[in-house]
Ligand SMILES: CC(C)[C@H](C(=O)O)[C@@H](O)C(=O)O
């Protein structure tokens with residue numbers, strides 16, 4: 001009997017709606033598979049928590065979370081309550097860094113029954129490996145001068161260690177897939193860090209003679225995600241480029257509401273963290289119509305990561321059978337609620353038992 | 354009789370094919386409109402020039418170009434001959450900076466007869482105003498340490514002057530359009546320059562009480578270009594964000610081969626420069642199938658900028674009548690050559706006379 005300890009942080013907005021839904025699914029999964037159980041511990045860290053306590057997390061927040069097997073996060077940020085850079089750097093990005101979740105992985109592929117906005121979406125199935133700890137997301141910088149002469153400076157900082165690590169992760173992943181890695185660069189415009197990125201990519205590529213590679217400037221690559229996503233297998237990008245590409249990946253799947261993500265701690269010292277790509281969606285809070293699929297697919301990534309790939313695969317199959325029958329939320333053209341979609345997935349999981 | 358002096362720099366690859374085509378069009382335009390003529394002077398600056406001379410342009414290259422009314426550029430860069438950061442910073446980006454072309458404008462809209470990859474492309478008509486002189490494209494940076502400790506640093510530098518200037522340009526443009534400006538930000542992840550960008554945006558917005566505004570993080574915005582481009586009017590973005598968004602804009606129009614751009618000198622001291630969004634496309638050099646429409650639409654932007662808006666409008670109408678009849682190049686599903694498309698546009702221009 002395996003028992004996983006999961007820290008649940010619903011966070012803000014619809015995070016509070018989709019995390020409970022996905023937890024119901026995970027409970028159902030464990031009911032069906034005698035050998036597996038989860039213990040969930042809830043943490044209220046969020047913008048509301050900030051309004052009450054002046055911080056997104058208590059001082060010992062990291063300490064309290066560090067022994068869990070995984071962290072299951074909803075969404076962070078509600079600009080009406082707390083400025084984004086405060087809420088995100090106080091919670092989401094803080095956890096990514098404290099727990100050395102240096103890799104963010106985000107798949108994008110056609111899900112049956114969910115309409116892509118693309119005319120002829122060939123059967124794409126790609127995965128973006130995003131460097132998740134450095135690069136453009138840097139605290140180093142500041143301002144100088146006042147008034148019309150004011151200047152704001154931000155350092156992008158790329159380490160060989162961090163860059164190699166992300167690239168190796170991408171190559172390892174590609175070895176288990178279609179054996180192709182695309183590097184997202186912009187060495188024609190960003191003349192220090194991106195030529196460096198290219199060099200490291202060439203070096204790492206040499207370690208993987210079986211893997212085919214190409215390198216695309218981020219502007220062209222963003223466009224290719226729209227015009228020929230089926231050409232990609234694994235794409236490796238910096239923190240910012242990975243961020244942008246994965247939202248486009250979500251868009252071509254049909255909705256940011258279905259896109260999953262995993263923040264991976266690769267050295268095994270700390271928990272990994274699983275959070276969908278979507279945000280807190282303040283405009284639909286409380287309506288009961290938030291799409292739970294992003295969070296549920298994220299739960300599948302958590303299962304995969306904890307070694308339960310078989311069950312993860314069953315779960316995604318069931319999700320696709322439900323979407324394929326049109327039991328979907330309004331954001332993707334359906335008329336069902338968060339609850340109804342979740343309940344149907346649970347029913348079909350039970351029928352599989 | 355107005356006579357414009359135009360410096361033509363075909364540059365690399367298909368630039369050498371589409372610039373002559375667009376010049377033929379401009380000659381035809383001038384034949385039809387007695388009051389207007391062009392004198393073109395060719396400059397061979399390109400990667401081939403680099404191989405011969407060790408520089409992309411001679412020392413007095415800027416001097417030689419500075420008195421022209423406009424610069425009409427094809428494409429720069431051919432990675433097989435010269436590394437991109439050398440060719441681009443030695444020519445394209447150098448000219449943008451030396452001639453203080455601080456704004457880059459790039460429209461995206463549906464062109465009749467050209468299929469968008471989007472299922473249901475509502476009638477979008479947007480324009481991206483890109484800051485073109487600073488930001489992420491900065492020479493400031495370098496490396497430190499060697500081996501596995503190596504670090505590469507790049508400074509993003511945003512000045513209030515440059516940021517305000519781009520934003521005012523966007524607001525002024527919006528006043529003549531649908532009176533809406535969207536700011537492309539990423540203040541949740543990039544914590545120095547992007548909150549600064551947001552502040553400047555708020556300040557400038559106050560000067561334009563008639564204009565509606567919103568602010569979107571670049572990841573979400575890139576996705577919205579795919580899922581609801583019709584919601585946008587003018588979008589203002591940094592050098593990098595503008596670069597990425599405009600390639601997505603080109604993709605949703607149906608091809609990067611049709612997307613036009615203008616690098617605008619706003620203080621009137623130096624020529625503006627007109628270059629399509631596409632690159633030199635090394636894979637199709639010499640096949641005679643390069644799509645001339647990006648370059649021709651770019652010629653229209655040049656006409657507009659030199660005060661010949663009426664003729665510019667006629668030209669784009671004629672282009673659309675030709676695309677609408679399926680006389681298009683292979684990249685957008687046609688079977689015609691660069692020459693055939695160009696000849697047909699000239700025929701129809703003549704018929705309008
Ligand atoms: C070639 C490259 C340096 C350039 C840029 O990034 O500015 C191009 O992508 C463009 O958009 O004109």
Ligand SMILES: CC(C)[C@H](C(=O)O)[C@@H](O)C(=O)O
Pocket residue numbers: 077088092243277541542572
């Ligand atoms: C909310 C924001 C800081 C975050 C990011 O940019 O990393 C989000 O967009 C994501 O992709 O998880």
